[in-house]
Amino acid sequence: MNLIILGAPGSGKGTQARQLAEGAGVRHISSGDLLREAIARKTELGQQVEAIIGAGELVPDEVVLKLIMEALADSEGSNGWILDGYPRNPDQAEALEDVLSTNRQVVDAVIFLKVDADTIVERLLKRGRVDDTEDTIRTRLKVFEKETLPVVEFYELRYDVHEINGSMAIDEVANAIRELVDA
Ligand code: ADP
Numbered sequence: 001m002n003l004i005i006l007g008a009p010g011s012g013k014g015t016q017a018r019q020l021a022e023g024a025g026v027r028h029i030s031s032g033d034l035l036r037e038a039i040a041r042k043t044e045l046g047q048q049v050e051a052i053i054g055a056g057e058l059v060p061d062e063v064v065l066k067l068i069m070e071a072l073a074d075s076e077g078s079n080g081w082i083l084d085g086y087p088r089n090p091d092q093a094e095a096l097e098d099v100l101s102t103n104r105q106v107v108d109a110v111i112f113l114k115v116d117a118d119t120i121v122e123r124l125l126k127r128g129r130v131d132d133t134e135d136t137i138r139t140r141l142k143v144f145e146k147e148t149l150p151v152v153e154f155y156e157l158r159y160d161v162h163e164i165n166g167s168m169a170i171d172e173v174a175n176a177i178r179e180l181v182d183a
Pocket of ligand 1: 010032033085
């Protein structure tokens with residue numbers, strides 16, 4: 001089963017993707033985790049992207065695509081994957097369609113976790129990752145609205161996009177996702 005989970009920063013997509021991946025035995029592919037791992041390991045790529053992430057801007061498409069392609073290749077032979085944080089703009093969505101069709105893979109479901117802006121800011125300030133300062137959060141929300149919301153429209157034209165209320169408790173969101181994935 002191959003899933004894409006979309007949502008604003010702080011929508012809970014990472015938390016949900018992780019749980020779901022464990023439960024369903026599929027690979028959790030988080031672009032943010034892959035980038036943070038590269039930063040922690042001080043790779044050349046990590047050094048390239050550190051300041052961009054700190055500012056809440058998007059890392060160049062080709063940099064993220066490379067990481068995602070490696071992760072997709074790595075997960076061949078598993079039960080599938082759940083993509084979290086990718087695609088984040090329509091060009092990335094197009095690139096992903098190309099990669100998947102080359103690999104003869106399909107997207108089984110697209111999930112959109114919807115959460116209001118106040119809840120997002122409150123959650124992120126509590127989380128306190130290095131990119132969770134008020135200024136950076138504001139930038140990331142703007143980037144989400146401008147770049148990533150169009151990805152939801154991109155998928156609406158191609159697949160069923162399942163909208164789930166991400167303001168509910170973690171377990172309730174997880175149940176709602178499981179119901180639609182099992183259906
Ligand atoms: P959040 O969803 O809370 O913003 P992520 O861990 O998904 O957290 O992403 C953190 C940061 O990593 C983003 O603000 C951005 O700088 C970078 N990033 C993650 N995924 C992508 C992507 N697909 N394209 C460009 N930049 C990305």
